[in-house]
Amino acid sequence: MTLLSAVAIAKSFAGVQALKGVSLELRAGEVHALVGENGAGKSTLIKIVTGAVQPDSGTLTVEGRVVQHQSPAHAKSLGIAAVYQQPALFPDLTVAENIGLALEGAGVWRRVDWDARNRLARELLERAGADIDASRTVATLSMPEQQIVEIAKAIGAKAKILILDEPTASLTEHEVERLFRVIRALRDGGNGIIYISHRLEEIATIADRVTVLRDGQSIATRDLREVEPAELIRLMVGRDVAAVFPKREVPIGDVVLEVRSLQSRAIRDVSFSVRRGEILGLAGLVGAGRTELAETLFGLTPVEGGEIRLHGSAVRIQSPPDAIELKIGYLPEDRRQHGVVLEMAIAANMSMASLGAVSRNGLIDGGAERRLARRLVDQLRVKTPSLYAETGSLSGGNQQKVSLARWLAIAPDVMILDEPTQGVDIGSKSEIHQMMVELAARGMAIVMISSELPEILGMSDRIAVMRAGRIAGELSRAEATQERVLALALGHA
Amino acid sequence: MKISLAAAILAVAVVLAIAAPTFFSFANQRDLVLANMPVLIVALGMVLVILTGQIDISVGSQFAICSVAAGVFAHMGLPTPLAGAAACLAGAAMGAINGALVAYVGIPSIVVTLATMVALRDGLRWVTQGAWVQDLPPDFQWFGQSQTASEIITIVCAAALMVGVSWGLRNLAAGRVVYATGSDPNAARLMGIDPKRVVFAVFVITGALTGFAAVFNAVRFHQIPSNAGMGLELKVIAAAVVGGVAISGGRGTVGGTMLGLLLLGVIGPALTFLGFSAYWERAIEGGIILAAVSLDALRVRSRSHAGIVSAQRA
Numbered sequence: 001m002t003l004l005s006a007v008a009i010a011k012s013f014a015g016v017q018a019l020k021g022v023s024l025e026l027r028a029g030e031v032h033a034l035v036g037e038n039g040a041g042k043s044t045l046i047k048i049v050t051g052a053v054q055p056d057s058g059t060l061t062v063e064g065r066v067v068q069h070q071s072p073a074h075a076k077s078l079g080i081a082a083v084y085q086q087p088a089l090f091p092d093l094t095v096a097e098n099i100g101l102a103l104e105g106a107g108v109w110r111r112v113d114w115d116a117r118n119r120l121a122r123e124l125l126e127r128a129g130a131d132i133d134a135s136r137t138v139a140t141l142s143m144p145e146q147q148i149v150e151i152a153k154a155i156g157a158k159a160k161i162l163i164l165d166e167p168t169a170s171l172t173e174h175e176v177e178r179l180f181r182v183i184r185a186l187r188d189g190g191n192g193i194i195y196i197s198h199r200l201e202e203i204a205t206i207a208d209r210v211t212v213l214r215d216g217q218s219i220a221t222r223d224l225r226e227v228e229p230a231e232l233i234r235l236m237v238g239r240d241v242a243a244v245f246p247k248r249e250v251p252i253g254d255v256v257l258e259v260r261s262l263q264s265r266a267i268r269d270v271s272f273s274v275r276r277g278e279i280l281g282l283a284g285l286v287g288a289g290r291t292e293l294a295e296t297l298f299g300l301t302p303v304e305g306g307e308i309r310l311h312g313s314a315v316r317i318q319s320p321p322d323a324i325e326l327k328i329g330y331l332p333e334d335r336r337q338h339g340v341v342l343e344m345a346i347a348a349n350m351s352m353a354s355l356g357a358v359s360r361n362g363l364i365d366g367g368a369e370r371r372l373a374r375r376l377v378d379q380l381r382v383k384t385p386s387l388y389a390e391t392g393s394l395s396g397g398n399q400q401k402v403s404l405a406r407w408l409a410i411a412p413d414v415m416i417l418d419e420p421t422q423g424v425d426i427g428s429k430s431e432i433h434q435m436m437v438e439l440a441a442r443g444m445a446i447v448m449i450s451s452e453l454p455e456i457l458g459m460s461d462r463i464a465v466m467r468a469g470r471i472a473g474e475l476s477r478a479e480a481t482q483e484r485v486l487a488l489a490l491g492h493a
Numbered sequence: 494m495k496i497s498l499a500a501a502i503l504a505v506a507v508v509l510a511i512a513a514p515t516f517f518s519f520a521n522q523r524d525l526v527l528a529n530m531p532v533l534i535v536a537l538g539m540v541l542v543i544l545t546g547q548i549d550i551s552v553g554s555q556f557a558i559c560s561v562a563a564g565v566f567a568h569m570g571l572p573t574p575l576a577g578a579a580a581c582l583a584g585a586a587m588g589a590i591n592g593a594l595v596a597y598v599g600i601p602s603i604v605v606t607l608a609t610m611v612a613l614r615d616g617l618r619w620v621t622q623g624a625w626v627q628d629l630p631p632d633f634q635w636f637g638q639s640q641t642a643s644e645i646i647t648i649v650c651a652a653a654l655m656v657g658v659s660w661g662l663r664n665l666a667a668g669r670v671v672y673a674t675g676s677d678p679n680a681a682r683l684m685g686i687d688p689k690r691v692v693f694a695v696f697v698i699t700g701a702l703t704g705f706a707a708v709f710n711a712v713r714f715h716q717i718p719s720n721a722g723m724g725l726e727l728k729v730i731a732a733a734v735v736g737g738v739a740i741s742g743g744r745g746t747v748g749g750t751m752l753g754l755l756l757l758g759v760i761g762p763a764l765t766f767l768g769f770s771a772y773w774e775r776a777i778e779g780g781i782i783l784a785a786v787s788l789d790a791l792r793v794r795s796r797s798h799a800g801i802v803s804a805q806r807a
Contacts, residue, residue: 300682324685338683341676343743348669352684355666362666406684 001028002064003192004049004080004161009058011044016423018044020216021058026161026192031183033203033224034196036213037236037486038286038451042196045213046163049194050082051075062161081159085166087146091139095149096121098138103156124152129182144171144179151182162186163194168202169287180206198285200229200490214238229492230483237453237482245458246434248441250277252461256311256445257328257414259297263305266292268469270306274414274445279436281460282449283485289469290449291333294416297447298330299323310413324353329407331400333418333449339403342392346384347373349391349402354409376405381431397428404435415439418449433459453482465489495737497788498752505756505763513766521762527644527713529758530651531556532728533751534706537658538699539729540750544662545692546675546742547595547602551587552703552729554613556722559584559707561617564626564717567633573712576633581704587613588700592693610726617719626717636712647709654702659747671695675742731778732757735785756781 004026011019019041026032036042047053049060051070060067062078089098100117104110121134130148138146147167154162164183168176183206187193195207203210204224211221212235219235253276262270267289274280282290295301297308299317307314310326317323323330332338340349350373351358358368373387380401384394391402400420407415417436421429436459440446450456456463463475465488473488509516535552542549559580566576587609594605635643662668670691673681678688711717736753738745760781761774 298683319687320682321685321687330683332683338677338679341673341680341743343676344672348672352669352673355669359666364664364666364669366664 002026003028003062005061006045006049007059007061009045009048009055009060011048011053011055018216019048019055022213022216022218024194024211024218025221026194028160028190028192029187030208031187031193031195031206033207033210034194034213035198035200035203035210035232035236037453040213040236041216042213043165044216046082046165046194046196049075049161049163050080076157079158079160080163081154081157081161082163082165083147083150083154083167085169087143087150089138089146089149092137094135094137095125095132095141096134098149099124099134099153099156102153120156121152124156125149127155127182127185128152129178129185144175147171148179148182151179155186159191161192161194163196165196166198167195168197168199176202198490200232200492204229212236229490230487233483233486233490233492237486245455246430246437247459248437250437250441252277253443254311257297257447258309258312259306260309261306262293262296262303262308264292264296264301264303266301266469267296270466270469270471272464272471272474274447276443276445277440278461279440279446279448279459281456281463282447282466283451283453283456283463284466284472284489286451288466288489290466291418292469293466294330294332294418294447294449297323297414297416298328324410324412327410327413329353329410329412329415331404331407331415331417331420333422340391340399340406342390342399344391345388346377346382346391346394346402347387350376350405350409353406357409372409373405376408379408380405380435395425395428397424397432400424400432401428404432408439412444414445414447416447416449419451420448421450421452421455453485456480456485457482467491495749495752498736498749498756502752502756502759505759509759509763509766513763516763516766523644525758525762526648529754530647531706531710531722532725532732532758533651533754534654534709535699535703535725536729536732536750536754537654537747538695538702539733540658540738540745540747541662541671541695542602542699543730543733543738543740544671544675544742544745545688545695546678547692547695548730548740549588549591549602549606549696549699550726550730551591551606551610551613552699553722553725553727554610554617555584555587555700555703556707556710556725557720558587558613558617559704560711560717560721561621561626561719563704563708563711564629564633567630568626568628570630573633573636577705577708580708581701584700584702584704584707585697586700588697588703589693591700592696595696596689596692621719623719625719627715629715629717634712634715643712650705650709654705655747655751662747672743675744677743728754728757731782735781737785737789739789740786753785 002025006022006024009019009022022041022045024045034042044053048055048070051072051074060070096118099121118134125132125134128148128151130145130152132141132145132148141149167179171179183193197203207224209221209223210227210232212219212232214236219238255273255275258273260271270293272280284290292301296303297317299319299322308317309315315326317326347369351369358365358372370387377384377387382398382401384398391399394402421432424432436446448459457480461477463480463485465472465485467489472491475484515521535556539549539552562583563576563580566579567573571579591605591609594600595602636646662671670686673684673686674688674691681688732754733745733750734740735756736749736751738750757778760777764774765771
C-alpha cells in the first residue's frame with residue numbers, strides 16, 4: 001500500500017530551481033532511503049512533505065488522498081513526523097514536558113495532569129528503545145538522546161510517515177544499532193520511513209528501497225537488494241555535460257602552505273600542501289570538516305595538534321590578525337553573515353582588511369581608499385552605481401566580489417575560498433572563476449572549498465577529499481572524476 | 494532623518510521667536526548651552542558605545558563619582574588640572590570595569606551597567622553619607638579664572654571634543670573599526686579586527702569623557718552635590734537615539750546626536766517659556782524618542798525587505 005506519493009514536485013527559491021520535478025513513493029512497511037549530493041534537493045523535498053515550504057507545482061498524495069495545501073499542522077494531522085539532524089526541542093524544559101507539549105491537546109487554561117504526562121513520556125521513551133529519565137532537562141541530554149526524544153514524540157503522535165534526516169550523523173555504533181532496532185520495529189508495525197543519509201553502508205543495512213536525487217530531479221528508485229554502492233554513486237553524480245570553466249595551466253612553484261597532522265575541534269590528522277600558482281580543491285560532504293579546517297588555518301578555531309608551515313617554516317596562528325599578518329586570506333562560506341558588512345560602503349568594505357595600506361598613523365587617506373576601491377571595482381567588474389553605495393544594496397554575486405576584493409587588496413600568499421560561488425548568479429560565478437585563475441597565475445596559492453563537483457573538477461589542479469574530519473584521499477586533476485571524488489567523500493573508495 | 498530633525502528644531506525655534514522672544518536673550522542662551530555641555534560630552538562617548546551595539550546606563554553614576562572625586566582631590570590641595578585629570582582617570586577606570594565585564598566576561602552591557610549604575614551610586618551615597626563637597630579652594634571654581642573665561646574654556650573644549658570624535662569616526666581607522674564591530678562583529682573578526690578590544694575601548698573612552706564632563710560641570714558651582722548626574726544616562730541615550738544612532742549598532746553619527754541633543758535641550762525650556770507646566774517636559778521627550786525610533790524602524794524595514802526575501806534560499 002502506498003502511504004505517500006509525491007509526483008513531479010517543483011520548487012524554486014528566488015529564481016534558483018531547487019526541485020525540477022521530483023517523484024517519490026513511500027509504501028507502508030518500508031524504509032525508503034533518499035540519497036544525493038549536497039544540494040541535490042533532499043532537504044527541500046522534505047520541507048515540502050512536512051509543509052514547511054509550498055511547492056510551485058506537482059501533487060502530494062497521502063494515503064490515497066491528494067493534499068491540496070500542506071502546512072506543518074496539516075502534515076501533523078496526516079501522521080507525518082520528521083526528525084532532523086538538529087533536534088527541535090525546548091532546551092530548558094524536561095523531556096516529559098517536551099513530549100507533553102507536542103502531544104497533549106491545546107488550550108491555555110487546561111490543567112496539566114502531571115502523572116499522566118510523566119507516564120506517557122516514560123512509555124514512549126521505552127518504546128523508542130531509550131533509557132532516558134523523563135524528568136531530565138533537555139539541555140542536559142546528548143545529541144543522540146535528543147534524537148530519541150524526537151522519535152518518541154513521533155511515535156506518540158502515531159506518525160505513519162516518519163522522516164529521519166541524517167539521524168546517525170552524531171551517533172556511536174552502539175547507538176546506531178539501537179536506533180535501527182527502533183526503526184525496524186516501526187517498519188514492521190506498518191509505518192513508512194524516509195531515511196536520509198550519506199552513509200551508503202548504513203542504507204544497505206536498514207533500507208528496503210532507495211531513491212536517488214540529483215540536481216533537483218529524482219533519477220531512479222531501486223531495490224536495495226539489487227543495487228551496488230558503485231551504481232548508486234554513479235547515479236548520484238550522473239553524466240552531466242561539464243560546464244565550461246576558464247581553467248588555465250599556470251606554472252606551479254614552491255610549496256607555500258603545508259599542514260602536518262593538524263588537529264582541532266572537528267578535524268583529525270589533516271596533512272596537505274599547496275604550491276604557488278596551484279588551486280587545491282577541497283571536496284567533501286557538508287559536515288566533513290572542510291569549513292572547520294579553513295577556520296583553523298585562519299585562527300578562528302584553536303589548533304590542538306600538528307603544525308602549519310608557511311614557506312617552509314612553522315607558524316603559530318592564534319587569531320585572524322595573525323593569519324592576515326602571515327598573508328593568509330579567507331573568504332568565508334556565509335557571505336551574508338560574515339563576508340561583508342552590509343551597512344558599510346563598498347569602498348569601506350574593500351579597504352577593511354588593508355586599512356594599514358590606505359591609512360597613515362591611523363588616519364585614513366580618502367584618496368588612497370578611493371583609488372584602491374576604484375581599481376578593485378574595475379578589476380572584479382563589480383556592478384555598482386557608486387564606490388560609496390551601501391554594500392547591502394548590491395546583488396549576491398556583486399557582494400561576493402566585494403568580499404573577495406577585500407582580500408585582493410592585501411594580495412595574500414594563500415587564499416582560502418569557502419564555497420566562493422554559492423548562491424551567486426551564473427555571470428558573477430564565471431567572473432569569480434576567471435579571477436581565481438588570474439590570482440593563481442600571479443603566484444597565489446588557493447585552497448577552494450566547494451560542494452559543487454563540477455566546480456571542484458573544473459577549477460582544481462589537485463583535489464583533497466575530506467570525510468569525517470580527515471583527508472580521505474587526494475586526486476590529481478588527471479585522475480579525478482565525479483565518481484572517484486564522491487566515492488572518497490562517502491567512504492567507498 | 495537629520496533633515497526632519499533640523500526641521501523640528503527650526504519649528505520649535507520659530508514658535509519661540511514669535512511667542513517668547515526673550516528665550517533668545519543672550520543670558521538665557523548661555524545658561525542653556527552651559528547646562529547642556531556635560532550632556533554633550535558624555536553623549537560623545539555614548540555614541541561610540543551604541544555604535545558598537547552596546548549601551549552604558551551607568552554614566553550618571555560615573556558622573557557623580559567623578560564630580561565628587563574632582564572636588565575631593567581639589568580639597569586635598571591638588572591643583573585644578575591635576576584634580577581634573579584624576580577625575581577623568583577615575584571615569585576611565587569605571588569604564589574599564591564595565592568594558593571588561595561586557596567584552597571579556599561576556600555579560601550583556603545592559604545588565605553590567607545596570608549593576609554598576611546602582612552599585613556606584615549607592616556606594617557613593619554610603620561613603621559620603623549624602624554630604625556635599627564644600628569649601629572648595631578658590632582656584633577650583635571657574636578654574637581660577639573669571640567666569641566668562643571659564644565658560645569660554647568649557648565651550649571651546651566641548652566643541653573641540655565634538656569635532657574630534659566626529660572627525661575621528663569618519664577619518665580614522667579606529668572609527669571604521671567601531672562601525673564594523675557594531676554592524677557585524679563576526680565579519681569584523683574575519684577582517685582581523687578584535688571586537689572585544691573595541692568594545693572595551695569604547696567603554697573606557699566613555700568613562701574618561703564622563704570624568705571630563707563632570708569636571709567642567711563641577712567648576713560652575715560652590716559645592717558639589719553627591720547626587721550629581723541623576724538621569725544623565727537617559728538624556729544622553731535619548732539624544733543619540735533621537736539623533737538617528739541605531740540602538741542595534743553600526744549606524745549613526747555625532748552630528749545627528751548633536752541635533753538630537755539640541756531638540757531635546759530646547760524642548761524643556763521652550764515649554765516653560767510658553768507657559769506649560771514643567772511636568773509635560775518628560776512626557777514630550779518620551780514622545781519624541783518613540784517617534785524617532787519608530788521612524789527609524791520603518792525606514793530600516795522598508796529598505797531591508799527585499800534583502801530578506803532574496804536571502805531565503807534553502
